[in-house]
Every structure is written in C-alpha cells, then in structure tokens.
Amino acid sequence: MTISLYNTASRRKEDLFPIDPPEIKMYVCGITPYDESHLGHARAYITFDVIKRYLVHAGYKVRHVQNITDIDDKIIAKAMQETGERTDLKQKCREIAEKYSASFFDAMDKLNVLRADVYPKATDHIPEMIDWIKGLEAKGIAYELPDGIYFSVGSFSDYGKLSGRRLDEQEEGGRVKEHKGKKNPFDFVLWKKAKEGEPSWPSPWGEGRPGWHIECSVMSTKYLGQQFDIHGGGLDLEFPHHENEIAQTESLTGKRPWVKYWLHNGFVTVNKEKMSKSLGNFFTLKDIFEKFDPMVIRFYILSTHYRSPINYSDAEMRGGAEAYDRVKQFLADLDFMLEKSPGSAPMVELNDIIEELQPYLLKFEAAMSDDFNSAGAIAALFEMIKYCRKTLDEGEDEKECLQYMRDTVATYFGHLGITFASAGEELDSALAALISERETARANKDFKRSDEIRDQLKGKGIILEDTPYGTKWSRS
Template sequence: MALRVYNTLTKQKEEFVPREPGKVKMYVCGVTPYNHPHIGNARPFITWDVIRRYLEHRGFAVFHVQNFTDIDDKIINTANQEGVTWDTIANRYIAAYFEVMDKLNVRRAHVYPRVSDHIGDIIAIVQRLIDKGYAYTVGGDVYYSVEKFAPYGQLSGRSLEDMKAGARIDVDERKRHPMDFALWKSAKPGEPAWDSPWGPGRPGWHIECSAMALKYLGNGFDFHGGGSDLIFPHHENEIAQSEAYTGEAPFVRYWLHNGFITVNEEKMSKSLGNFFLVKDILAHYPPEVLRFFILSTHYRSPLDFSDERLAEAGRSLERLRTAVHNIRQLEKLPGGAGGEQADTVRRAAAQAKAEFYAAMDDDFNTALGD
C-alpha cells in the first residue's frame, strides 16, 4: 500500500511522492522559548517524531529542521519583567525544551536554527521582495502586499474580500491592505535591534520561517508541519513571501497540521487555570504514558487532556507491554512448541503487524496502529 497523507493545501489525502527519490526533507515550526513547554507544545513534536521514525523505517533518508523563534514580543516582555537580556530568556527556555523532549524520547532534529542567527538571510529576502514589488516600506517598517500575490488564501481557504470585510476598525492605516503583514519592524525602546537598509529593527514573525526553511531545505521541500492554529496567518504568509521571493511553486509539497488540545473539554488557557506544563505532568506520570496518550488519537483530531484519560492511557500501555512480553516468550519456544494456542497468537501478531502498516500508511494513523 502506498503512503497517503492529508495535505492541508489541497484539503484531501494524496499519495506521498518525495521531491527526491528516497529522501524526505521536513520543516516543523518550533517553540517561542519564553516559558516552559506546555502539553500543547508536546503534541506536534511527538507527532513529528513518530512521522520521522516511520519514514526512516520505510527506508527514507530524512532531514529534519525545527526552528526556535528566539526574537518575539513575549520573550522581550519576559526579559524586561525580569530585568535580564532577551537572549537570557531564550537560552533558558530552549534548555527547558530539550530537557522535557529528551525525557519524552523525541529524537532531536538535524538542525535547530534560531532567528537571531539568520538576520542577514532575512534582510536579503525582504530586500528582494521590495525589489520585486511584493513589499513596501513605511518609515522604518516593511510590509508585504498581499494583493500582489494572487494565490493568497489558498492554504486557509480564505478570500481577501472576506478578510478585508472582517478586519478590525483600528487596523494600521499605513497599510495598503488591512491584511498586509510586517516583514521588518522598526526598533522600539527596550527591544533588541539590528541594522538594516530601512534602519534598526527586527524581523516580523512570518519571514523567519521562510528564511530558515529556504536556507536549509530549498524550495519545494516535502513536509511542513505545525499546529492547526498556524495555518492562518503564519503558514499562509510563509507561502506568499516564499513563492514571491523564489518565483517558484510550491514552496512546500505537503502541509500537515495537528489538532488542538483541550483540557476537560475546554480550551486550554492560563486565564481558565487549565494550562499544564510538560514538566509538571511528568512529575506525576512516566514520559512513555504521556507519549502513548498523545499518539492514541489521530494527529489531526482534537485531543482532550484529563487525569482520567491519562490514567487510562497508562493502563492501555501496560496491557500492550504484557501482550508484547507474552509474544516474545512464545517466540523463544522451539518450533511447534505451544501447540495450537501459540499458532493462534502468532497469526494474530502477524495480522496486527499488517494492520499497523496499513494504519500508518493511511495518514500516519497512530490511533489505529497502537
């Protein structure tokens, strides 16, 4: 059976055909390191860890890139509150990320680029977009002109007319269109800044991933992943600026997005008091239980987090371990030993293996493959 994946761009399952035979290049949007990773962060990285492992199991040579957004308003605000530098905050929580993801047995990406290390690459892309007429300057700011990119809205299924009608009244009047987005932001007091042709400032959010993905993977790479909340505007804007810059399409062949996590069937938020950090969960549950819990639901489906569901995942995992142990004991018996019962178990194990491959080949359906 051929591997099929659900492509957010086309809104359907497609047979996976890599750009280069035998090779897979993938980019996964990483964290903004201003706090410890929460349960919502754990889901995409565990999901993509399994996807990568399965692709490698299938014989593909995978190259995995995952960024850190180490320049961001939240990082700057946290640094100002603590009276430390922005990079102190970023380094602290990047270390915290690796600590919990290592415990969750998430294999490390091949490259972890940081925004702060790619300012020159970002400036070069922004300048090229200006030169090609896709971006314009307003004072020390640079905006991308969404009306210049005809396919804008293709990923999210939105139209510019609908977006303009729904735009807030207080939208920046300096923009040519309400949905135009910042590629470069002029420096403000108390913020880190870098020199640029438009004056001191820092990159906008969306341009960073385009710069790093294009640098390490090139145009037209295989997979781009992240949470469903990134479809618009982040990934929509990535497509617009990347394809305008290169003059080639597609920027990405297959877009995969994981579903949201709720807590006791409510949206997770600090204001509701149901915001769970991974390190706190791991203080009460083994890492493999949390990992199994996340994988017990298909990655595109919503996942509801609760103590009851986590405890049930622990019991299910224990039953699975017992079954594996019993099968391995049977395998050690000499040929014909164990009689008809052993033969029945062996046939069931072979059937389960076939069903596992079928499930994983159907859009990485770990919920059926466990």
C-alpha cells in the first residue's frame, strides 16, 4: 500500500517515494534540556515514533536522528540562576543538560517511544558548525556584526518557501524586532559572540557559541547526508527555525531540495490555547504520570490525528483511559478464557476467523497509510474488537481462535506502540482463598456469604466478575 503523507512544503499530501529505498532517513528536532519535558514534547515524539514504527512495519528501514540542543540562552540563564554567579558556567550548563536529558529519556521510555539511532549534541559539533559558518561567509552570505555572525536571508531567493511567507510582506506590524545593523530584520545569528563569563568556544570570530538553527543543518547532514527524506518537528518550528535551516543548508550545499518531506505535528492545547511555558499552562510529564498511566497518555494522543490540535483536560483524559481499559479488558478476558478453554478448533474455523478479521486490518492499514491517521486506525481496531466480542458472545471458544484474536489485537495496537500490561499477576494467597470460598458458596447458593466476600474484596480494590468460565478478578 502506498503511503501518503502531508508535506508542509507543498501544503498537500504526497505519495512517499524515499530517495534511497528501502532506507528512509528521518531527522526530528529534539529538545533543549533546560527544564522538565511537558505534554507537548510527548506529543511530538510520540507522533514521530508512530510514523517511524509504521514505516518500519511497511518494510522500510528507518534511520532516525534527533538532536539535543545542549547549549543555549535558556540553559545559560538556568545555570546562572543556580550557581548565583558565573563560576564555571560551562560545567554547570553541562550538568543541567544532562539532568533534563535523563529526565526526558525516562519519560520517553515510559511512553514507549523508541530510541533514535543517534542523538547528536550541539556541543559535540562546534568545529563542524564553525566550518559551515566559514563556508557561508566565504560565499558572501554571512556577515559580521559586533555581537555575532549573521545569515543574510536576502541572499537566499527561496527564503520563505516552506512557510509561505514573502519577505516584503512581513515588514509591517509583526513582532520582528529591528536589530542594530542587520541587513534584513529576518537575518538570524549563526554565531553568538560570548559576553563576559558566558560559556564559550574559540572560533575565527573570537570566543562564542553557535546560534540555534545552525546545529540542525550541520548535524542532520552529518548523520544523514546532504539530502534526506523526512524532517520533522512541532508546528511552532516551521517558522523561523526550519525556514532558516533550509536557507543555510541549501545555500551552502547548493543541493535542492535539502529535505524531501517536511512533517509538522500540531499542538497540545489547554482550553484551546497552546500549551507553552510562557502561558504557564503546561503540565510536565512527571506530574501527569502521577495521575495517568503513560500508556493512557499515548493512547489519548494517538486518538487524534497528529496534525490537529489536541486539547488536554483531566475529563478528556479519563475518557481516553476508559477506552484504553476497554481494550485491556478485552485482552484480559481472552487470557482468562484461554486458561479455561477446552481446546482445539478445526483448521477451517481458525481460517474463518482470520478471514473475518482481515477487513479490519485492511482498514487499519488504509488509515495509517493515509498520512498516519492513527485515530482512524484505532477506530478500525475497536470495530475489530467489537466483532470479536460478538463472536465470543455467540459461543466461540476454541483456543486457536481465541489466541488469534488476542494476538491480532495486541499486535496491531503494538504497531502504534500501545501496549497493555500483561495480566500475569498472581493474587495474594489469602485473597485467592476467599475467592475459592466464594465459588463454593455460590455453588451452594449461599449468596449472602458470596456477596459478603465480593464486597470485602471490593474494599481492597479487587473486582470480581462471574463468567461462564468461572470467577475472574481484576484490580479496580
């Protein structure tokens, strides 16, 4: 099945034709580790994780590179704040970056986001960045001001092609600040000269540090080559960050297009407003994990298409948790039945099931192939579960069939990186004894004692359900 994906650069869906199949080279803009990661980060990285997983599922080999901006103004500000004054700020910056990177990875692991192949750090690539800037300078595209080296957007005729902006239309009104000496208000800094005490590295222009945009150009091309397939990030990076990256890279290499497909994920909002630091309406992942299972968060995020905004609220999250639990329950029910199930099905019967589930799987593939429509894909899986439930209700109980249903549902949710904790937990023996006592009581029609036990266990967070296969327990 051909995969189509929405390319920000063309503003429409395009069929995916990798530059060098079966390999797909994907660069995703990473974090600046100066504080705890929040739900917005989770969404971005879950989005690209699902894209990667699906491409792999479709038979491609994905090489995924994601940077870490481990030096920038915000990290320096934090370092100064924490040290009081400027005593070995460079070391302090490193510590801050490491601390929050670790926290980020911890959160990503909980959300079942697969690791990228490479996580290049800005501070490990200073010499390469300097070479790039020298190259741009040699071409007359970069120029020096008292506080740094700047990129001249006027010398790149395609400037604005990604975000659909024209330089001459942008001049009035906006928030672009006039900067002393810049040739164009959109010119951006490639190299920042260090102020007294700031962390810095030597360069032909004196001590300083790289500007933000240059690192992505340098590191992406270093690890993926001068042209590659996919470049992703949050919608807020489209302009100016990605626009600037294009300007730098295509100016220097002369190869166009630098990136074939530009993908941007939508925001997480709160009360319809973008979740962001400046509005103070963000929730850190650490805090949300206290309230919700990370898998519920992942499930919830994937139940909206990645380019649409997704609103966060506890109520909506709880709805997501209910839906997630429904699937979990389905798998647990099957596990329970499998334990008790009598046995083998004729091959014919299994083949029937396989055939009957096929349309749902095709629907799943169709949704995912259509710009990674995870919401549609999840819906297809719910329809499949519904169908399976109905079949079970009608008395289907052969092991092979149950196993196939279970495996299929788990596998396809697995393609979305959604997993369900296994139900292999053993119950405390005292409680287990109570359950068997109750089963005896029920057999003797001693419903008073039976209900007593059920209530008692309910108080301990154990829910009992009586089924044709016996009594099933679960945690509330």
